[in-house]
Amino acid sequence: MNFGIEEEDAALLGEFRRYLDGLAEEGFIPREPPLVRPDHAMAPEDIAARRAFLKRLGGDGWLGLAWPAEYGGRGKSYFAQWLVIEELSYRKLPEMLMSVTMIGPTLMRAGSPEHRREFLGGILAGDIEFCLGFSEPGAGTDLAALQLRAVRDGDHYVLNGQKIFTTGAQYSTHIWLAVRTGPPDSRHRGISLLIVPLDTPGITVRPMITQADYRTNEIFFDDVRVPVDRRVGEENEGWKVISLSLDLERNLNANIQVRELRELIEWSLAGEGAGPRPAGDPAVRAELGRLATKVEIVRLLSAQVAALITRGEPLAAEASMAKVWSSEVFQELPSAGLDLIGPRGQLRVGAPGAPIHGLVELDYRESPVRKFAAGTNEVQRDIIAQRGLGLPRNRK
Amino acid sequence: MDQRLSDVQQELVRSADQMLERHAPLDRIDAVAATEHGYDRDLLARTAMLGWTGLGLERAGEESTLVELGLVVSRMGYFAVASPLRATMSAGLLAARLPEATQACDDLLARIAGEAAPVCVLDARDLDGDGTIGQVEWAAAADAFLLVTAEDADRIAVRLLPRHHAAVSVTPLEVFDNERVADVRLTALDPAGLPLIGGASRAVWGEQTQLTRLLRAADLLGCARRAMDMTVDNAKRRHQFGRPIGMFQAVQHHSADMRMDVESASLLVWSALWRAAHAHPFTRHALMAAWHTGEAAERVTKTAVQLHGGIGFMKEYPLHHFYRRAKAHKLRLGTPRHLLAELGDAVLADAERDFHGEFAAWPAA
Ligand SMILES: Cc1cc2nc3c(=O)[nH]c(=O)nc-3n(C[C@H](O)[C@H](O)[C@H](O)COP(=O)(O)OP(=O)(O)OC[C@H]3O[C@@H](n4cnc5c(N)ncnc54)[C@H](O)[C@@H]3O)c2cc1C
Numbered sequence: 001m002n003f004g005i006e007e008e009d010a011a012l013l014g015e016f017r018r019y020l021d022g023l024a025e026e027g028f029i030p031r032e033p034p035l036v037r038p039d040h041a042m043a044p045e046d047i048a049a050r051r052a053f054l055k056r057l058g059g060d061g062w063l064g065l066a067w068p069a070e071y072g073g074r075g076k077s078y079f080a081q082w083l084v085i086e087e088l089s090y091r092k093l094p095e096m097l098m099s100v101t102m103i104g105p106t107l108m109r110a111g112s113p114e115h116r117r118e119f120l121g122g123i124l125a126g127d128i129e130f131c132l133g134f135s136e137p138g139a140g141t142d143l144a145a146l147q148l149r150a151v152r153d154g155d156h157y158v159l160n161g162q163k164i165f166t167t168g169a170q171y172s173t174h175i176w177l178a179v180r181t182g183p184p185d186s187r188h189r190g191i192s193l194l195i196v197p198l199d200t201p202g203i204t205v206r207p208m209i210t211q212a213d214y215r216t217n218e219i220f221f222d223d224v225r226v227p228v229d230r231r232v233g234e235e236n237e238g239w240k241v242i243s244l245s246l247d248l249e250r251n252l253n254a255n256i257q258v259r260e261l262r263e264l265i266e267w268s269l270a271g272e273g274a275g276p277r278p279a280g281d282p283a284v285r286a287e288l289g290r291l292a293t294k295v296e297i298v299r300l301l302s303a304q305v306a307a308l309i310t311r312g313e314p315l316a317a318e319a320s321m322a323k324v325w326s327s328e329v330f331q332e333l334p335s336a337g338l339d340l341i342g343p344r345g346q347l348r349v350g351a352p353g354a355p356i357h358g359l360v361e362l363d364y365r366e367s368p369v370r371k372f373a374a375g376t377n378e379v380q381r382d383i384i385a386q387r388g389l390g391l392p393r394n395r396k
Numbered sequence: 397m398d399q400r401l402s403d404v405q406q407e408l409v410r411s412a413d414q415m416l417e418r419h420a421p422l423d424r425i426d427a428v429a430a431t432e433h434g435y436d437r438d439l440l441a442r443t444a445m446l447g448w449t450g451l452g453l454e455r456a457g458e459e460s461t462l463v464e465l466g467l468v469v470s471r472m473g474y475f476a477v478a479s480p481l482r483a484t485m486s487a488g489l490l491a492a493r494l495p496e497a498t499q500a501c502d503d504l505l506a507r508i509a510g511e512a513a514p515v516c517v518l519d520a521r522d523l524d525g526d527g528t529i530g531q532v533e534w535a536a537a538a539d540a541f542l543l544v545t546a547e548d549a550d551r552i553a554v555r556l557l558p559r560h561h562a563a564v565s566v567t568p569l570e571v572f573d574n575e576r577v578a579d580v581r582l583t584a585l586d587p588a589g590l591p592l593i594g595g596a597s598r599a600v601w602g603e604q605t606q607l608t609r610l611l612r613a614a615d616l617l618g619c620a621r622r623a624m625d626m627t628v629d630n631a632k633r634r635h636q637f638g639r640p641i642g643m644f645q646a647v648q649h650h651s652a653d654m655r656m657d658v659e660s661a662s663l664l665v666w667s668a669l670w671r672a673a674h675a676h677p678f679t680r681h682a683l684m685a686a687w688h689t690g691e692a693a694e695r696v697t698k699t700a701v702q703l704h705g706g707i708g709f710m711k712e713y714p715l716h717h718f719y720r721r722a723k724a725h726k727l728r729l730g731t732p733r734h735l736l737a738e739l740g741d742a743v744l745a746d747a748e749r750d751f752h753g754e755f756a757a758w759p760a761a
Contacts, residue, residue: 001399001463003397003759079397258756262756265743266751269748274475286737286739286740289687289738292739297664303758307397318659321655321656381649381652381653385642385647392627393643
């Protein structure tokens with residue numbers, strides 16, 4: 001049993017912190033985190049700044065720290081990579097989490113040599129970034145119901161249909177796309193996985209604005225032609241690739257919550273204007289103690305998952321427990337935070353005089369999403385009960 | 397970072413389970429509770445033979461087995477064993493951590509480790525030779541007390557007070573679980589006449605309070621885990637509507653919540669004990685573990701009764717022992733609102749000192 005971090009990992013984290021401090025001194029990144037998280041960037045100049053930062057990170061060797069040297073990585077521990085991504089989310093900087101921890105490693109295992117040559121280097125350089133094209137209007141939790149058609153035409157597939165909630169499509173270069181190559185009712189036996197550049201003719205991206213004011217997208221495919229060699233895995237065996245990539249989608253950044261906790265604590269210590277410090281009120285202190293405990297559990301559960309992956313051990317219920325707990329605390333923090341702040345909490349993000357710049361209300365509006373996205377918590381609870389406790393399966 | 401038990405720790409847990417399965421099975425709980433002192437003396441002697449009563453009693457600088465102590469205490473909770481073991485080990489931890497210890501201290505530690513002599517702590521810091529110390533666990537069973545008095549604003553003294561000293565009277569209380577608890581009345585006691593065990597700063601006493609809570613949290617964790625295991629076993633065997641009730645999604649989701657309560661409490665308890673064992677600051681972590689584990693154990697045992705249905709409500713089925721123990725031990729951690737207030741103070745104090753550098757940092761392995 002060991003709840004500490006290894007010397008080498010701690011040293012790398014220290015080096016990375018100094019590196020980021022240096023970028024801030026240089027003026028390359030802001031000293032204080034922006035109001036809007038970088039993964040929510042919508043304006044062209046924000047998207048450009050996001051890309052420039054990622055390319056800098058990549059050029060300086062900080063993307064994909066744990067990737068093996070043969071793919072251009074630095075071969076450090078997965079845990080060190082997790083700590084570096086945690087540091088980025090603590091500072092609200094872009095981290096390209098999905099491409100680095102999910103798509104890249106899936107390509108290393110399931111991609112062809114050409115795929116690896118074409119995409120892995122680009123990811124590490126910060127040039128190539130993927131968005132995830134799984135969900136459709138008729139296929140959410142029941143992903144195997146997806147219907148976007150891909151019909152063979154010589155050495156191409158021709159795609160027709162639609163994806164929904166495709167987040168980050170406005171700044172990604174490629175989409176990691178699940179399509180139907182088998183008959184409509186073939187479920188998970190008729191799905192294939194394609195890599196498609198987002199600038200391919202026939203693709204239309206339509207913004208959908210969330211209740212948290214950031215953007216996700218609908219994507220329409222009209223006779224989009226994709227070379228067959230952009231398929232990852234065998235035809236109709238895309239479900240294996242999807243499962244592999246979803247298994248790798250286990251990286252949780254606890255530090256988003258740690259940051260929120262810090263903002264609430266600092267607010268309670270500083271107070272607003274000339275009024276008394278909220279921290280002087282025992283009820284406020286007790287509530288912060290409760291919230292800090294919830295956040296500590298998020299950290300411990302997330303670190304446990306990172307440690308399991310680092311040792312190459314299979315994840316049973318641990319990843320689902322971390323996901324459920326973390327997404328629920330993600331909602332509880334701004335809910336309880338606004339209750340602590342009281343009526344002035346209604347001031348919207350960026351409004352003059354809003355406590356904590358109104359970030360808590362923005363987080364409150366964003367907070368439901370993690371509970372149903374990336375595998376809804378209802379299904380995660382099924383997994384915990386079945387894989388973690390051995391209760392019988394209840395559906396096919 | 398490795399949350400798993402080491403091979404040695406796993407072996408310790410296995411042997412604990414074997415011993416408790418044999419000598420403290422659930423169907424003996426009622427018989428033990430009906431005895432005069434409410435615990436099994438032979439079992440306590442066995443814990444000494446197995447070396448449990450020496451765990452965690454190292455002096456500063458020696459390699460600590462505090463986590464291992466937590467592990468056996470947790471297994472005692474898993475079997476709902478009523479025993480002075482935990483209270484004794486809390487007293488032992490106090491004695492072992494006193495920076496200025498006497499020969500009497502070494503003798504006492506030898507008796508705890510060697511014979512499992514039951515001892516408990518009397519917090520008399522606010523008394524002046526006269527008065528009552530309320531709700532002392534296993535006071536009636538103790539051979540001796542560790543009497544803690546305030547020397548001055550910054551220091552405490554610890555002395556050995558024999559159970560049958562003329563100034564001591566013990567009044568058992570009736571409580572709703574199988575723990576034995578008593579009020580201890582002191583009359584015209586002159587502490588100066590008692591053998592000195594040692595002295596320490598108030599900070600040492602503060603840590604002692606947290607360690608006592610952590611051991612209780614370890615017990616609660618075992619208790620919650622057992623209630624969950626019994627419930628899951630039952631959900632696999634019990635059929636309604638022609639299928640195991642464990643197949644219903646509502647039952648699965650309640651079970652998943654139990655599992656998360658147990659996991660989260662477990663991570664908090666072991667990380668806090670690990671910190672204490674490795675000389676990292678642990679006050680805030682112990683308070684978090686104590687508060688959350690109390691809440692979690694109460695929730696888990698309530699859900700356990702719900703998912704069992706009627707049989708779980710019957711005295712002939714052992715679940716009620718865990719239901720009672722969880723709530724009673726939670727109360728012994730301190731009034732929840734006071735515990736939370738103390739936790740809030742610790743969180744703010746730590747955060748104000750240095751949030752990024754210390755509050756949110758991982759300790760060195
Ligand atoms: C902001 C945002 C970003 C997203 N980003 C992406 C992305 O980048 N790429 C992508 O592919 N998708 C993305 N998604 C889609 C997301 O993964 C889906 O919302 C999710 O899979 C749930 O599907 P659904 O919304 O269709 O809800 P439904 O599946 O219709 O679920 C509705 C409710 O029914 C419950 N339910 C469904 N099935 C069961 C069951 N078997 N047992 C119990 N309860 C059940 C669900 O838990 C939920 O509470 C995003 C969604 C949002 C809102």
